[in-house]
Amino acid sequence: MTNFIRVSCDRKNLKIIRAFVTETLAPVPLSAITLNQIILAVDEICANMIIHANQEDGSKFMCLNIDYDDTEVVFELSDNGIAFEQAQYREPNIIDNIKMGKKGGVGVALVNRIMDKVEYTQEGTTNICRLHKLIS
Helix, strand or coil, rough: CCEEEECCCCCCHHHHHHHHHHHCCCCCCCHHHHHHHHHHHHHHHHHHHHHHHHCCCCCEEEEEEEEEEECEEEEEECCCCCCCCCCHHCCCCHHHHHHHHCCCHHHHHHHHCCEEEEEEEEEEEEEEEEEEEECC
């Protein structure tokens, strides 16, 4: 089964994306906890694309494609914004961030913990993030 949505890079569309993910995954046998973790992970990547990669420019767009079968769900998120530089990424010390009262900066680390596989690629000017979650 395949499902697709295209939204403008406006923060208000995060609610639409969360609803789309929830509705699309309804037939998939996931626990409530796993479903909520997946929604959080997808929301985090979408927020990063909208806010950081596209500077909340409503004239730009991002796409989310969800494929699933009996063993795995794959989320493919794409845009034409500023690419995430995975090679430059350093996972934060979450405990230190909490102690310092720092807000933000832990989303990618959270996504990496929730999902079974996370891939970042580029095809021409299109940035692609694929999130894989095994269905147990």
